[in-house]
Structures are given as structure tokens and as C-alpha cells.
Amino acid sequence: MAVEEDGLRADARANRDRILEVARKALTHDPETPLSAIGKAAGVGQGTLYRHFPTREALALAIYREEINALAALASTLLQKHPPLEAFRLWCAQLANSSAMKRGVAKLLQGATSEDDKRETYEQMVLAVRSLIAACEAAGAIDTGANADDVLMLLGVLWQLPSHPGRDSQSARIIALIFGGLGAKD
Amino acid sequence: MAVEEDGLRADARANRDRILEVARKALTHDPETPLSAIGKAAGVGQGTLYRHFPTREALALAIYREEINALAALASTLLQKHPPLEAFRLWCAQLANSSAMKRGVAKLLQGATSEDDKRETYEQMVLAVRSLIAACEAAGAIDTGANADDVLMLLGVLWQLPSHPGRDSQSARIIALIFGGLGAKD
């Protein structure tokens, strides 16, 4: 019976899942929990932890991949229910509020075009942005020729905003600025 | 004879300068040189190194502060020699190319509004952007009401671009997008 549903051996998958579960709780409680402590709590050795997640970032990325997936999927949902430009706006608002992104986890996708395991997650986001841009262009709601990579880079700024009073309005201003750059027709 | 020109004791200043000199060379050669190695090369103990520069970031920030200062100063120079909008554009171009910012050093000013020693450097940049915006507004070259913090956050993206073929054109596109958002009158 070929069991390799995802190319991972059964015990490896079990370990991976257990590490993620433990890490999610631990990192939520304290973002700087030592990786070694997480490994111990998950009942695996250092080697196992690091083989699965070479860096702290990789671990965090895995934890929040679900939420990122949901965000990427949201794009098409919004496009079905709203006019393109409004869908785009709603998506950006959701991006700015996406709780998983806040604080330390924010740095995740920076320079994501380089390292390999980030790449996959990054691509999902680019695709989402590309679909939103394409729909808006088709509807004549923005200027043509915008580059999804560029726009995503700029939107990434929203994840870096420190959470201070006024953060929400700053998000709104920045989104407005970007839409202005895209030539959005209000 | 009161010698404290900058609130630092003479020997402390000498150490600080020596560390910076060594670190500049070492980090240019290999951005991941261990801090302990830098300390040893500068002939100071771990304690001294960490007292002066609590983190790797702090050290890098100090190294590149000169270059950042120059960038901030460039704004007024450009404003004297060029029409406001062109000055702004030239400044952004310089920002994108500022060699010190590339690679690992790029992350420096992210979330700069939080930690204290970053704050000062960050303020200089905000002031520069604010002066450029004000001049452009006064000349009617951009829409009024732009927020310097917002614009600087967006410009910060330029420091995060991985150096790949096409980086320069991506910089140009992003700058154009931002200027579009500002309502720049071409």
C-alpha cells in the first residue's frame, strides 16, 4: 500500500504535524519561544525540528500558510460577489487586517522571491493580485499595465506597519495611495 | 577641561570608532561575520561590543548612518538645483541605488518607528521626504495632503528588492506607481 500522499513518510508527517501544533500555541503565546523548547515540547530532537523547518521563519511560514492560502483564495470569491475594483479594495482591506501577519510574523514574505520554500507561498499571493488586477483592467476600472509583483511589494508594506493608534487609518491612506498609482477610477 | 563632546568618554569613543572601522570592512566582505569575531578583531571584549551595539542591526545602522545622513542632506541640495518634482524623482532614484541599502542591510529601517536608536535616523529620512513633498505641493506638482510617513514606508520597498536582472526597471516602475499615487503632474 503506497502511503506517500505527499511524499512524506508516515512518521515524518506525524512529527511535522505535531511540531506545527505545538509551535502554533507556543509562538502565539510568546513569539520568541526558543526553537529548542518547541522541539522538546513536541517530543522530537533538534535534528528533526531543523530538518523540517531549517529556520524560525520557515516554521512561522508553515504555521501561517493556511491563513495565507485563505487570503489567496479570497480573491476569486470577492471577484464573484463584487465589481472588480471593489473586490480589489476589499481584498486589500482584508490583507491589512489579516491578524496572522501582524507583529513578528510580518517579515515573512519579504524578499520572498529568493528562498525556495517561501517562493510557493509568494506565488499564490502574486496570482491573487494578478487576477484582481486583470479583472479591474478588463472592467476599465484601473489603468492597464500594472505589474502584480510591484503591487504586491507595495501592499507588503501593510504588514510592516507597527500597531499604533492610527494604524488603521494609515493602512487606508496607503491603500488609497496605491490605488491612485494604479489609476483607479472612483 | 570638559572633554565630553558627545557625552561619551574618550576611551569609549575610541573603542566605538575602532569597532565601526573594523565592522565596516568585515561586514562588507561577509555580511554574516560573527559579532564575536568583529569584537576580537577590534581588540575589545564581548561586553564592550554589545554595550555599544546591542544587536547586529544596531551595528549595521551605525555603519550606514553616514550614508543615510548624506541621503537626507541630498534632498535640500536637489531642491536648490532642480524643480521640485524633478528633485523628488532624482532623490528617489538615488534612494533606489543607494548601495549601502542593498542586500542584508536593507531591513534596517523597517518598523523603524519603534526602537529608539533607529528612530533618530528614521526621522531624518521623514524630514527629507516631507521637504520634498512640501516643495512639490507648493509648486502644484502633486496633489496636496500626502503623508510623508506613508510615502517613506512605500519607498522603503525599494530597499527590499532582491538584486536580480530587471531590478532597476522594477525600481523605476515602483517609483512611477508611487508618483502616480501622489498625483504627480508630468
Added chain:
DNA sequence: TTAAGTAACGGACAATTGTCCGTTTAGTCA
């Protein structure tokens, strides 16, 4: 069912970061 092959394990170890604290010395004042 068993044996072989290999992916995965996990703890020991190396490297680096970051802290602490007793010692030294620059700067001050009589």
C-alpha cells in the same frame, strides 16, 4: 513474512549570540 534499503530520527556537539559582574581607568576635585 522477512530481509534489505533508505528515509527519518534525535541527541551530542559546535558555533554564535547575548548577559553578568568584578576589575580597570578616565575625568574630577581638593
Added chain:
DNA sequence: TGACTAAACGGACAATTGTCCGTTACTTAA
């Protein structure tokens, strides 16, 4: 000039990250 004091030093130590490699056990195939 000779203490005095506080700033600064720097090495030892603790904590964390990251690597290595001999051992274990999941899978497959006969």
C-alpha cells in the same frame, strides 16, 4: 599631585541556534 567616583572595560558564562552522524524503524519487494 593624589585620591575618589562613576563610566567603561572585557572575559567568563549562560542561552540559543544550527550541524553532524550513528541509530532506528517505515516501506517495499521477494
